[in-house]
Structure formats: C-alpha cells, structure tokens
Amino acid sequence: MSDISIDFLGLKLKNPVFTASGTCGYIDELSDYMDINSLGGFITKSISIKPRMGNKLPRVAETSCGMINAIGLANIGLDRFVKEKLPIIAEYDVPVFVNLAGETIDDYVRVTEALAEYDSIAGFELNISCPNVKAGGITFGTDPKAIEKITSEVKKATSGKPMIVKLTPTVTDISVTAQAAVNAGADALSLVNTFTAMVIDIETRKPVLANRTGGLSGPAIKPIAVYLVNKVYNEVAKPAGIPIMGLGGIQSASDCIEFMIAGASVVSVGTATFVDPNATQRIAEDLREYCKRKNISKLSSLIGSLE
Amino acid sequence: MCENHKDNKGVFLAQVRYNEPIGDYYYRLSLEFSGKGAASFAKAKPGQFLEIKVNTLSTPAISDIPEHLRDTSRRNVLLRRPFSFVDIQTVDENKTVVDIIYLVTGASTVRMTTLSPQDELSVTGPLGNGFSIDNSKDCVILVAGGVGVPPIEHVANWLVQNRKDVKILAFIGARSKAHLPFASTQRADAKGIEELESIGVETFVTTDDGSFGDSGFVTDRLSKWLSANKIVADKTLILSCGPEPMLKNLSKLAEKSNIDTQVSLERIMACGIGLCQSCAVEVNAESKGQTNNNTETTYKLCCKDGPVFNSKEVIW
Structure with a gap:
C-alpha cells in the first residue's frame, strides 16, 4: 500500500489534507459527517483577542464555480475558545493549528502567547490575508515591511511552536510577500487566501454583499492558485527549504495532487466542505488510488515534481 | 473519544419518488430514504430542513426553462440549497418518505425540475431546529x-x-x-x-x-x-x-x-451546517448567540440556532 503520510513542520501527518480556516469550525462541528482524526491536520476558524460579530448581511454570494464571502472573521474570541473549545480539541488525535486574526500586532501576539502554552495546539497559522475586515487582515499582508514586522513579532510569542503565514494573492508579486514572511521567520507558507472580488445585483446596481467586496473561493480560483504555489515554490520556498500549504478551490484528490506537483507539501480544503461536509476525508482517501495507478510508493515524492 | 453521527445528522442518498409541478411556479419533490437516512429523517420535526446537492444536476432544455429564468440559469451552481419539509411519512424502519415544495426561482431550482423518479440525490439533514409546541397551549x-x-x-x-x-x-x-x-x-x-x-x-x-x-x-x-x-x-x-x-x-x-x-426565517446559506457563518440572524444579546461582545444585539445562525426563532428575540 502506498505511503500517503507527510512530514510537515516536525510532525508526521497521516496525509497531506488539512481543513482550511473558516470553513470547518473550531474542531468538532463536522464530527456528524466525518472522522476528524482521519485528517492530516486541522486549522481552526480565526481566533481574535475579543469576540467578533462579523459583517452585516448578505455575507455570501454564489458565483459560477465559486462563491464570494465577507464574513468578517466572526468568532467567539480567545477566552471562550480557551474555555469551551480547547478541552474538546484535546480529545482529538489530529494536529491542530490555530488561525490567528487581529487588528493590531499586539492583538495577534496576545492571542498567540495565550495559546502557545497548550500542548493540544500543534502550531499557528498567521492570517494576514483576510480581505474583509477594515483593520488588520490584508492590510498587514500586502506590504513586505509590515509582513516582516508582524511575522517576527508573532513568531517570538509561539514558544517554539511552528507558524504558517497565510498569504493573499491580491498583490503584484506574491514572491515578494512570501520572501518577506520567510525572512522574518515563517516556518511554512500557506497560499492562497481568497481573491478580492465583487458581485453586482443588476436590478439594483448595488454590490450584493453588504461589505461591497468579498473574497472569491472555490474551483474558479484553482488554476491561479496552482500557478502561484508553483511560482512561490520555485522562487522562495524551495531555495529557503520552507514547506508550502497549497489551497484554492481543491475539490478532489486530483486537485490535491496538482498542488503537490506544483510544490505544496500539504493542502487545505475549504469551500468544498460547504458542498460535501466530508470532502476532506474523501480527498485524503482518494489519494491512494492515484498512487496505486501511478505506482508511487511515497506520496511525498510528488512534492515539487513539476516537469 | 468523540463519537460520530451522535445526533443522526448526515449526508444521505435519497431516491426521487416523483417531482411534479404545482401550477406555474412550484414543484413538489418526493424523496425516499432508506437505511440510516430513513432513521434520521423519521425523527425530523416540522420547521427543520434539508439541503440538496444541486451542482450535479443538469440544466433543462432552454425551451423548458421559464422565459424570465433563461438568462440567469446559464451560470453554474456550486452550493447546496436548503428546503423545509412539507411532509414526512415513516413507511417502515427502513423507509422514510420526505416531501418538499420548491419555487422555481433561479439557476438551481431550474435544474431541480429535471429530476425524475428513480434519480438519486445527495441530501444533508435533518438540519436546524423546528417549531416547538409546549403543552400549555390549546x-x-x-x-x-x-x-x-x-x-x-x-x-x-x-x-x-x-x-x-x-x-x-x-x-x-x-x-x-x-x-x-x-x-x-x-x-x-x-x-x-x-x-x-x-x-x-x-x-x-x-x-x-x-x-x-x-x-x-x-x-x-x-x-x-x-x-x-x-x-x-x-x-x-x-x-x-x-x-x-x-x-x-x-x-x-x-x-x-x-x-x-x-x-x-430564511437566509442565504453557503453550508447550512454551522460552518460558514453566512446566515447570521441579529438577535437580542440576552438570547446568547454565537458571539457576545457586550453589545445590545448579537448574531445567531439561521441554520444551526434556527431557522425557527422566537419573534421577540429577532431584531427586525
């Protein structure tokens, strides 16, 4: 049988498939539909220092082969996450990364410090790429200097736990922002977050979302995401020896394999879970079929194997 | 360890019994569940809902699409669509019949009109909380x-x-x-x-x-x-x-x-199962929603906390 395990940030993962932040709850929301422990890893919804109500409605609109969202990082906040969710997280046998959100660097640092001491947290994903909030989010993620500052400050607060930096594709050259994150101590890069986008109601001539713009996700963005992963792999990650978590429109094992060939060590799956709640588990299971057909003994041998 | 399927929600295959128009605007779709799906939906209550996977359904011939929907029906659909029940009949332990009525209103419901008896559909449910009628009411x-x-x-x-x-x-x-x-x-x-x-x-x-x-x-x-x-x-x-x-x-x-x-209440839902936070309903803060920022109002989720709400808690 093919080996689909992956070595990632010092962890031995069962497979390369993670849930993508904001699409899978805090940990157990999907337990009615799938075996959470079958995942390679789990990334929580963004956690901010204080609870966030999120944006006004409408917050989502479907598009051809995708959707745009402007949820606005609605979450229960650090205190409730620690009290209510961490005990449940501790019951699972899956590496859990907490996605970090904030309006100021200090916000991010305080959430990270508070969570770094818990053994049940494997690491962090620094969200500097949310397009739907007025302060924080993408405002940190488009300026290389700002990326270096926040990455190095938050990295200091992780108590040695690994930190993935999640990048926005809404920049001129993603290799520049990727390099800034790596220079400042990112242990891995995840790309891409959603693309800033708009849907207009032609009856009213108004944007459909209350936030006017939102982030485009789903299969519509996959080929662009694959290209950007390959670019960052060649120009930044491979030379620096840093792994990439690839994401953007993954719906099937074939999509996952495409990202791995492009240079991703692991992937995360978001919008597909909205359509099929057990999508992550199914994708991980289906990876074996490709390995078998292509006579691949170790799935990790595909990483960055683009001819 | 956490048990799976603890409250019997799930993704189930349903077989179409019939899918027939009611006048010019509506269709009644009758679905049959067997096995675990039958057991889960046998327990479903009025006011709860299900979600149908529509992105695998084909578009009808253009002449079969109502004229006012022909243009919008050309786009692809991706997400499931939520529907409340009109009837649930438990036939036996291994067979539950669930009927819905849908309004043909856009790209996904136009596709649903193509469903025929024996077709199989992926259905998530039963979801949300239904009506609750306490014994003090006559x-x-x-x-x-x-x-x-x-x-x-x-x-x-x-x-x-x-x-x-x-x-x-x-x-x-x-x-x-x-x-x-x-x-x-x-x-x-x-x-x-x-x-x-x-x-x-x-x-x-x-x-x-x-x-x-x-x-x-x-x-x-x-x-x-x-x-x-x-x-x-x-x-x-x-x-x-x-x-x-x-x-x-x-x-x-x-x-x-x-x-x-x-x-x-009705909201646009991306997931219907409490993940995406798109179907927020603004309620009085004392009714403790998903988040509580010491503000006067907060949000609950239509899919998980609703879709049935007490009218007094909703901020209209």
Whole structure:
C-alpha cells in the first residue's frame, strides 16, 4: 500500500489534507459527517483577542464555480475558545493549528502567547490575508515591511511552536510577500487566501454583499492558485527549504495532487466542505488510488515534481 | 473519544419518488430514504430542513426553462440549497418518505425540475431546529406566506396527528391564486385550501391581488380576526413562515396581542451546517448567540440556532 503520510513542520501527518480556516469550525462541528482524526491536520476558524460579530448581511454570494464571502472573521474570541473549545480539541488525535486574526500586532501576539502554552495546539497559522475586515487582515499582508514586522513579532510569542503565514494573492508579486514572511521567520507558507472580488445585483446596481467586496473561493480560483504555489515554490520556498500549504478551490484528490506537483507539501480544503461536509476525508482517501495507478510508493515524492 | 453521527445528522442518498409541478411556479419533490437516512429523517420535526446537492444536476432544455429564468440559469451552481419539509411519512424502519415544495426561482431550482423518479440525490439533514409546541397551549394559529407555506402545512398535519387537544387556525397568504403552493387551489373551480380544510383546520386565505380568498395581506386578515374573536393570549401560539416583511408585521401584531410567536426565517446559506457563518440572524444579546461582545444585539445562525426563532428575540 502506498505511503500517503507527510512530514510537515516536525510532525508526521497521516496525509497531506488539512481543513482550511473558516470553513470547518473550531474542531468538532463536522464530527456528524466525518472522522476528524482521519485528517492530516486541522486549522481552526480565526481566533481574535475579543469576540467578533462579523459583517452585516448578505455575507455570501454564489458565483459560477465559486462563491464570494465577507464574513468578517466572526468568532467567539480567545477566552471562550480557551474555555469551551480547547478541552474538546484535546480529545482529538489530529494536529491542530490555530488561525490567528487581529487588528493590531499586539492583538495577534496576545492571542498567540495565550495559546502557545497548550500542548493540544500543534502550531499557528498567521492570517494576514483576510480581505474583509477594515483593520488588520490584508492590510498587514500586502506590504513586505509590515509582513516582516508582524511575522517576527508573532513568531517570538509561539514558544517554539511552528507558524504558517497565510498569504493573499491580491498583490503584484506574491514572491515578494512570501520572501518577506520567510525572512522574518515563517516556518511554512500557506497560499492562497481568497481573491478580492465583487458581485453586482443588476436590478439594483448595488454590490450584493453588504461589505461591497468579498473574497472569491472555490474551483474558479484553482488554476491561479496552482500557478502561484508553483511560482512561490520555485522562487522562495524551495531555495529557503520552507514547506508550502497549497489551497484554492481543491475539490478532489486530483486537485490535491496538482498542488503537490506544483510544490505544496500539504493542502487545505475549504469551500468544498460547504458542498460535501466530508470532502476532506474523501480527498485524503482518494489519494491512494492515484498512487496505486501511478505506482508511487511515497506520496511525498510528488512534492515539487513539476516537469 | 468523540463519537460520530451522535445526533443522526448526515449526508444521505435519497431516491426521487416523483417531482411534479404545482401550477406555474412550484414543484413538489418526493424523496425516499432508506437505511440510516430513513432513521434520521423519521425523527425530523416540522420547521427543520434539508439541503440538496444541486451542482450535479443538469440544466433543462432552454425551451423548458421559464422565459424570465433563461438568462440567469446559464451560470453554474456550486452550493447546496436548503428546503423545509412539507411532509414526512415513516413507511417502515427502513423507509422514510420526505416531501418538499420548491419555487422555481433561479439557476438551481431550474435544474431541480429535471429530476425524475428513480434519480438519486445527495441530501444533508435533518438540519436546524423546528417549531416547538409546549403543552400549555390549546390554540395554535398558523400564518404563512407564499413559499413559506410548506413547513406550515407540515406542522398543521403534525398537530392534527399529535395534539388532538389543540384548536388549529391557518392564515395563508400569497401574491395571487397561482402563487399558493397547493394542488387544490390550482384548479379553476377551487373554493378553498382542501389540504388544510380536509384535516379540520379552519383556514383564511388572502391574496395581494384578490384573485383568491380576501384581497390584501395575511397579517391584516389575522389582525381583523383577533379583534373580532376572543382568545386566551397565554394559551395561544403563533407559528409562522413567509417573507420577512410579513414576519416583521406579524411580530408587531403578536407583541401587541401578547401571543407567543415562532417565526421560521430564511437566509442565504453557503453550508447550512454551522460552518460558514453566512446566515447570521441579529438577535437580542440576552438570547446568547454565537458571539457576545457586550453589545445590545448579537448574531445567531439561521441554520444551526434556527431557522425557527422566537419573534421577540429577532431584531427586525
């Protein structure tokens, strides 16, 4: 049988498939539909220092082969996450990364410090790429200097736990922002977050979302995401020896394999879970079929194997 | 360790029994579940809902698409679509029949019209929380508008079967006769809503254009009825589903009359299972929603905390 395990940030993962932040709850929301422990890893919804109500409605609109969202990082906040969710997280046998959100660097640092001491947290994903909030989010993620500052400050607060930096594709050259994150101590890069986008109601001539713009996700963005992963792999990650978590429109094992060939060590799956709640588990299971057909003994041998 | 399938929600395959038009605007889709799906849906309550995977369905021939939907039907669909039940019948341990009524209104519901008997569909459910009727009530007033009718027809039947002690009244409204989602009212010689009257529910009908029943809004008809009839407010319960302006008016009326009222709300949902946070409903902060920022209002999720809410907690 093919080996689909992956070595990632010092962890031995069962497979390369993670849930993508904001699409899978805090940990157990999907337990009615799938075996959470079958995942390679789990990334929580963004956690901010204080609870966030999120944006006004409408917050989502479907598009051809995708959707745009402007949820606005609605979450229960650090205190409730620690009290209510961490005990449940501790019951699972899956590496859990907490996605970090904030309006100021200090916000991010305080959430990270508070969570770094818990053994049940494997690491962090620094969200500097949310397009739907007025302060924080993408405002940190488009300026290389700002990326270096926040990455190095938050990295200091992780108590040695690994930190993935999640990048926005809404920049001129993603290799520049990727390099800034790596220079400042990112242990891995995840790309891409959603693309800033708009849907207009032609009856009213108004944007459909209350936030006017939102982030485009789903299969519509996959080929662009694959290209950007390959670019960052060649120009930044491979030379620096840093792994990439690839994401953007993954719906099937074939999509996952495409990202791995492009240079991703692991992937995360978001919008597909909205359509099929057990999508992550199914994708991980289906990876074996490709390995078998292509006579691949170790799935990790595909990483960055683009001819 | 955490157990899977702890409360019997899941993704199940359903087989189409039939999918037939009701007049010009609606279809009734009857689905059969077996195995675990049958067991789960046998326990489902009126007011809960299911989600249908529509992105694998084909588009009808262009001539079969209503003219006003031809252009918008050209786009692809991705996400599941939520529908409340109109009827659930447990046939035996291994067979549950679930019916929904849908309005053909866009790219996904146009695709659903192509479903034929024996087709298989991926269905998520049962989802959300349904209506709750406590034993202190001896009169239930049902209020529904347009495509909000199906869960109200469902709860009417449920009450007739399970709460024989309760008097049931129904106030049903729609834009026009054709927009009433009942087979009986589609007939040219229709006199009333047989689906409700035949089970002993006293029914009042309004249409905006007066093409069936009284002319006007259903909430005005209810208001008139409440002034003409004596009811014991704390023994009465209003259950409702329909367009939000109707529910808002109803909520005001219910508050004035001091009658407990439950409203089933509609929101655009990406996931329907509490993940995406897109179907937020603004409620009073004391009813403790998903987040609490020490503000006066907060958000609950329509899919998980609703779709049925107490009218008093909703910020209209």
